[in-house]
Each structure stands twice: as C-alpha cells, then as structure tokens.
Amino acid sequence: MEKDFSEIFQSKIDEELKIEPKDWMPEKYRQTLIRQISQHAHSEIVGMLPEGNWISRAPSLRRKAILLAKVQDEAGHGLYLYSAAETLGITRDEMYEQLHSGKAKYSSIFNYPTLSWADIGAIGWLVDGAAIMNQVPLCRSSYGPYARAMVRICKEESFHQRQGFEILLTLSKGTEAQKRMAQDAINRWWWPSVMMFGPKDDESPNTIQSMQWKIKRFTNDELRQKFIDVCAEQVKVLGLALPDPDLKWNEERKHYDFGKINWEEFWQVVQGNGPCNKQRLEARKKAWEEGAWVREAAVAYAEKRKQKESLHAA
Amino acid sequence: MSNTEWPLWEVFIRSKQGLDHKHAGSLHAADAQMAIENARDVYTRRMEGVSIWVVESKYIHASNPTEAGELYDPANDKAYRHPTFYNLPDEVKHM
Amino acid sequence: MTKQYLIDYTLQLADNALILAQRNSEWCGHGPVLEQDIAISNISLDLIGQARNFYQYAATLIGGNATEDSLAYLRDAIDFKNNLISEILNGDWAQTVLRQFLVSTYQFYLYDALQKSPDQQLAAIAEKALKEVTYHVRWSSEWVIRLGDGTSESKQRIEKALEEIWPYTGELFIPVQHETDAVTAGIGVDPKMIEENWKQKVSTVFSEATLTLPPQNIWMHTGGKNGIHTEYLGYILAEMQFMQRAYPSAEW
Numbered sequence: 001m002e003k004d005f006s007e008i009f010q011s012k013i014d015e016e017l018k019i020e021p022k023d024w025m026p027e028k029y030r031q032t033l034i035r036q037i038s039q040h041a042h043s044e045i046v047g048m049l050p051e052g053n054w055i056s057r058a059p060s061l062r063r064k065a066i067l068l069a070k071v072q073d074e075a076g077h078g079l080y081l082y083s084a085a086e087t088l089g090i091t092r093d094e095m096y097e098q099l100h101s102g103k104a105k106y107s108s109i110f111n112y113p114t115l116s117w118a119d120i121g122a123i124g125w126l127v128d129g130a131a132i133m134n135q136v137p138l139c140r141s142s143y144g145p146y147a148r149a150m151v152r153i154c155k156e157e158s159f160h161q162r163q164g165f166e167i168l169l170t171l172s173k174g175t176e177a178q179k180r181m182a183q184d185a186i187n188r189w190w191w192p193s194v195m196m197f198g199p200k201d202d203e204s205p206n207t208i209q210s211m212q213w214k215i216k217r218f219t220n221d222e223l224r225q226k227f228i229d230v231c232a233e234q235v236k237v238l239g240l241a242l243p244d245p246d247l248k249w250n251e252e253r254k255h256y257d258f259g260k261i262n263w264e265e266f267w268q269v270v271q272g273n274g275p276c277n278k279q280r281l282e283a284r285k286k287a288w289e290e291g292a293w294v295r296e297a298a299v300a301y302a303e304k305r306k307q308k309e310s311l312h313a314a
Numbered sequence: 315m316s317n318t319e320w321p322l323w324e325v326f327i328r329s330k331q332g333l334d335h336k337h338a339g340s341l342h343a344a345d346a347q348m349a350i351e352n353a354r355d356v357y358t359r360r361m362e363g364v365s366i367w368v369v370e371s372k373y374i375h376a377s378n379p380t381e382a383g384e385l386y387d388p389a390n391d392k393a394y395r396h397p398t399f400y401n402l403p404d405e406v407k408h409m
Numbered sequence: 410m411t412k413q414y415l416i417d418y419t420l421q422l423a424d425n426a427l428i429l430a431q432r433n434s435e436w437c438g439h440g441p442v443l444e445q446d447i448a449i450s451n452i453s454l455d456l457i458g459q460a461r462n463f464y465q466y467a468a469t470l471i472g473g474n475a476t477e478d479s480l481a482y483l484r485d486a487i488d489f490k491n492n493l494i495s496e497i498l499n500g501d502w503a504q505t506v507l508r509q510f511l512v513s514t515y516q517f518y519l520y521d522a523l524q525k526s527p528d529q530q531l532a533a534i535a536e537k538a539l540k541e542v543t544y545h546v547r548w549s550s551e552w553v554i555r556l557g558d559g560t561s562e563s564k565q566r567i568e569k570a571l572e573e574i575w576p577y578t579g580e581l582f583i584p585v586q587h588e589t590d591a592v593t594a595g596i597g598v599d600p601k602m603i604e605e606n607w608k609q610k611v612s613t614v615f616s617e618a619t620l621t622l623p624p625q626n627i628w629m630h631t632g633g634k635n636g637i638h639t640e641y642l643g644y645i646l647a648e649m650q651f652m653q654r655a656y657p658s659a660e661w
Contacts, residue, residue: 293560
C-alpha cells in the first residue's frame with residue numbers, strides 16, 4: 001500500500017502536478033519541506049532586523065516610507081511562509097521554538113551588520129537579488145501552498161531589489177563621501193551574497209533528493225553563477241566595482257569566472273560565529289518573550305467575549 | 315506557553331466588486347474581528363481587496379484526496395454539458 | 410506674504426504625525442506577534458504619509474528652498490511643534506496602543522473638523538487622513554479594551570501606562586498662539602471644540618475596557634506646541650536627522 005502511494009506520489013511530481021496538504025506524501029518529503037519553508041520564514045523575520053536598524057535614520061522621508069514598507073513586507077512574507085509550513089502539521093509556535101533554541105537555521109546573510117545607509121542599498125540590490133534568484137524557481141515548487149506563497153512573495157519583492165539599486169545609483173552619482181559609502185557597502189556585502197546560494201553542489205547533501213521531488217529546481221552552483229553573471233553587468237551601471245580581482249568574462253563558458261569563496265567564513269557564520277548571530281537571535285527571543293503577556297491577554301479577552309456573547313444569545 | 319497561540323484563520327478576499335471571494339492565505343488572530351483586521355493589514359497592503367471573509371481553519375471541511383477518483387472522474391465523460399459539444403452552422407449567431 | 414500662523418499650524422500637524430510615526434516604527438521587527446508587527450507598521454506608514462503631505466504644503470507656504478525634508482531634517486527641537494505625547498517612549502505594548510488610541514481619537518475629531526476648512530490644501534489632506542485615522546481609532550481602541558479586560562497582568566500594565574500618558578493629554582486641547590490665530594482666521598480647528606467629543610469617546614472605550622478615567626485635577630505637561638519639549642525629542646532628532654546633518658546638501 002505504502003509503495004502504491006509513493007509511486008502515485010512520484011508520478012504526480014513527474015507530471016508537474018502539485019502536492020496539496022491532504023495528499024499522501026513521504027514523511028521525508030514533509031520533513032524536508034518543513035525544514036526548508038520554516039528556514040525560509042525565519043530568514044524573512046530575522047532579515048527584518050539588519051534593515052530595521054536604518055528605519056529611524058533613513059535620510060529622507062521618502063526613503064523612510066519605502067524602507068518601512070519593505071521591512072514590513074518581510075514580516076508579511078514570513079507570515080505567508082509560516083502559514084505554508086503550518087499546512088504540513090507544525091505550528092508557528094513550534095517553529096519559533098526551533099528558531100529560538102538554535103535548532104532551526106536562517107539565512108546566514110542576516111548575521112552581518114548594517115553599518116551605513118549604503119548597506120540598505122547593497123542589501124536590496126545584492127541580498128534581495130540573490131534571494132529573488134533563489135525564489136523564482138520556488139514558485140514552481142511541487143508543494144502547492146509553498147508555491148502559492150512564493151508567487152505572492154515574488155510579486156511583492158520585485159520592488160525590493162529596485163529600491164536597493166536606486167539607492168546605490170543615487171549614491172554613485174553623489175558626493176565623494178557617498179560614493180565611498182556605496183563602494184564600501186558593496187565590498188562588505190558581495191561575498192556573503194555569493195555565499196547565500198549555499199555550499200557547492202558536491203557538498204550540499206540535500207540537493208539531489210530535493211531536485212527529484214521538485215522542491216528545488218536548480219542547484220546551488222547554477223544559481224550562483226547566474227547571480228554573478230547578472231551582477232557583474234549591473235555593477236557597471238553604478239560605475240562601482242565588485243571586490244573580486246578574478247572576476248572576468250569567460251568567452252568559452254559564456255559565464256563570468258570568479259575568485260575563491262571563503263567557505264571557512266561561511267561555515268563559521270552558519271555555526272553561530274558571525275558578527276551578529278547572537279544579537280539577531282537575542283532580539284527575536286526578546287520580542288517573543290516580551291510579547292507573551294500580550295498574546296495571553298488577547299486570548300483571555302476573546303474567551304471572555306465569547307462567553308458574553310453566548311450568554312447574550314441564551 | 316503553547317496554549318496562548320492564537321487560532322489559525324483562512325482568509326478569503328474579494329478583489330473587486332462583482333467578483334467571488336478567493337482564498338488568499340491564512341493568519342493567526344485571537345478572535346474574528348481581529349482576524350478581519352489582520353487580514354486587512356496582511357493581505358490588502360497593495361489594494362488587493364474590497365471585501366474580506368475569515369473563517370477559523372478548524373471549521374473548514376475538505377474532501378478527501380484519496381476519493382478524488384469517485385468524486386470527480388465521473389464528470390469526465392459528460393462532454394454534452396459543455397457548449398462546445400454541439401455543432402451548429404456558422405450562420406447561427408449569438409448562441 | 411504667507412501668514413506665519415498658517416505655517417506654524419501646518420508644521421504642528423506635520424510634526425505630530427512624523428514624531429509618532431518615528432516612535433511607532435521602532436516596533437518594526439520587534440512586535441509581540443507577526444500580524445501586529447505588520448499592523449503597527451501600517452499605522453506608521455499612514456502617519457509618515459500624513460506628515461509628508463503637511464510638510465509639502467508648509468514648504469510651499471514658506472517658499473524658497475524649503476522642502477519636506479528640510480523641514481523634517483534640518484529644524485532643531487525648539488522649532489518642532491508636536492505635542493509631547495508623540496515623543497514619549499513607546500514603553501510596552503500597552504503604553505504604545507494606549508497612546509495610539511488617545512492620539513488617534515484626537516486626530517479623528519481634528520481632521521473631521523479640518524476637512525471643512527476653507528484652506529483647501531489643509532481640507533484635502535485632512536479628508537484623506539481621516540480615513541486612515543478612523544481605522545487607527547478602531548484598531549487601537551480594540552487593543553485598549555482587550556488589554557483592559559484581558560488578564561490581570563494586561564490590566565495592570567495598561568493602568569500603569571494610563572498613569573504615565575494621561576498627563577500628556579491636556580496639552581492637546583490648550584490652544585497656543587498660532588492655533589488661536591488660525592482659528593480666528595477661520596482656517597484652523599479650535600481644540601476646545603473637539604475636547605468634549607474626545608472625552609466622550611475615551612470614556613466610552615475606557616468603560617468597555619473596565620478602565621477608570623483619571624481624576625480631573627491631574628497636572629498636565631505642556632510646551633510641545635511652543636517648542637519646549639521633553640528630553641526625548643532631542644534623541645529622536647539626533648537619530649532621525651543624523652544622515653542629513655552628517656552629509657549636508659547631499660541627495661538621497
């Protein structure tokens with residue numbers, strides 16, 4: 001019986017049919033999805049923090065409104081993703097517990113600090129650019145609720161990358177101090193962004209199964225190359241440079257060659273030793289713990305009101 | 315602490331006057347009124363809606379996917395329910 | 410020659426909205442639950458929008474090089490005319506939602522009257538803002554009720570918040586010179602005229618929230634509208650204006 005189900009399941013996947021919450025699915029598929037979707041959701045929520053730093057200091061009212069709307073969107077995206085994961089039989093509170101205990105991971109990029117206003121531009125251009133490249137194929141993910149959440153997210157995110165690039169473009173046309181600020185931000189965010197695509201394919205244990213299940217559509221290295229190719233061209237518009245002396249167009253491969261990635265740093269940050277890992281997690285835990293009484297009060301009040309209403313109806 | 319998790323709600327949004335409400339997603343809220351407001355804040359930030367329905371997720375009853383064959387396949391061979399099934403001469407207009 | 414009172418009156422409306430938006434936006438990423446994090450950011454965004462509209466109008470009244478940004482970023486505390494209540498600390502969620510309720514209710518009656526002003530710009534901005542504020546009143550009053558009539562902890566917290574905030578409410582209804590001038594000219598709204606409605610609404614919501622209205626004789630802080638602020642505003646401006654001050658006349 002189990003075998004029949006798993007054959008039907010894989011044939012659905014092969015035919016590009018979506019898997020929906022109540023459909024039979026292998027336990028490993030469910031677990032992989034929960035891990036991937038919740039990790040994605042956590043990334044959105046933790047990702048609010050580095051950019052949130054600059055809402056109070058945004059240099060114009062227009063920029064302030066844009067940045068606040070953008071960071072708020074990330075809360076929305078986290079929410080859509082948590083909801084998608086919840087259809088797989090895990091609650092949001094359980095996912096939070098995993099985040100707070102350190103069991104669940106989130107994108108390491110958010111463990112880097114935002115030191116200047118230009119970082120907001122660099123994050124929009126590079127980090128959101130990399131995220132979009134990762135996310136667009138996920139709109140076709142085999143799991144229906146995940147794919148639908150991603151469609152909504154990608155639609156909303158299209159402004160995020162543009163606003164980042166616009167910030168950098170404005171800085172690149174500005175004073176010397178502004179140009180320096182922009183170049184410095186690109187220098188700091190470039191390599192971490194390149195690492196956002198995850199470990200090299202031959203060191204990425206989950207890739208093969210995820211590709212077979214069509215949870216994932218392209219390998220880490222394929223997406224990384226695509227990202228580098230695009231950015232290498234876009235940076236010319238800014239009149240700035242990517243901090244990689246080995247970056248060079250390879251006519252044979254029809255791709256840009258690039259320098260060595262510092263995987264030691266990557267794994268150190270994943271393991272919690274990045275510049276802001278502790279602060280990020282502490283901020284999330286603090287918000288959650290200090291909000292406990294608020295959530296309790298809302299439940300208590302809803303309960304009281306229900307009782308009052310039923311008394312009224314009686 | 316887990317007993318303070320707000321219940322899950324499904325959100326349905328009418329994007330334009332005259333159209334059906336369509337499932338938009340879900341969210342958490344302590345009560346129905348809050349669910350409507352949360353839906354407004356979460357799902358209509360970009361003018362996506364003119365009307366909102368919310369229903370607590372636990373009240374949704376769904377058909378069982380393993381019964382899909384008996385439920386939906388029998389409709390497959392009833393092509394005569396569709397207008398394209400019928401051949402009419404081209405002279406007949408507006409039908 | 411534009412009348413100074415009209416400029417000051419418009420700036421006061423703008424400053425009130427901006428400073429409260431700045432405060433509320435501190436919650437972004439730190440709210441008690443994701444859905445409410447989004448809700449309070451929406452309110453902040455509405456307020457930034459209102460502030461920009463008022464600043465843009467003030468900039469045209471002032472003329473010269475004035476822009477919405479020069480008004481927001483290059484004036485010092487003494488020139489800010491916001492009510493003190495906008496600048497006090499967020500405190501906990503109880504203090505934030507209670508302040509929002511008290512201010513939104515004030516803005517509701519203010520904008521409702523202002524949309525009938527013969528000054529067409531002010532009237533148009535007020536009309537648009539009124540819709541937003543109507544929702545803010547609804548959202549915040551529900552939270553006040555929820556916390557007041559929720560658990561013993563939430564009740565205790567909102568009572569403490571009330572004690573903290575109430576002394577800043579009197580100022581809303583005590584007109585300063587530029588308000589009086591704007592009223593005399595028939596353009597502005599007499600704060601005395603909206604006080605009764607405000608009190609009525611507040612006491613209705615408080616009674617549902619099982620909160621007791623503080624006694625009449627409480628000493629009220631004033632000064633904000635005349636540029637005499639709490640210590641908090643200096644820090645708010647130091648942070649908010651940092652970029653514009655550090656990189657004068659740059660484009661962003």
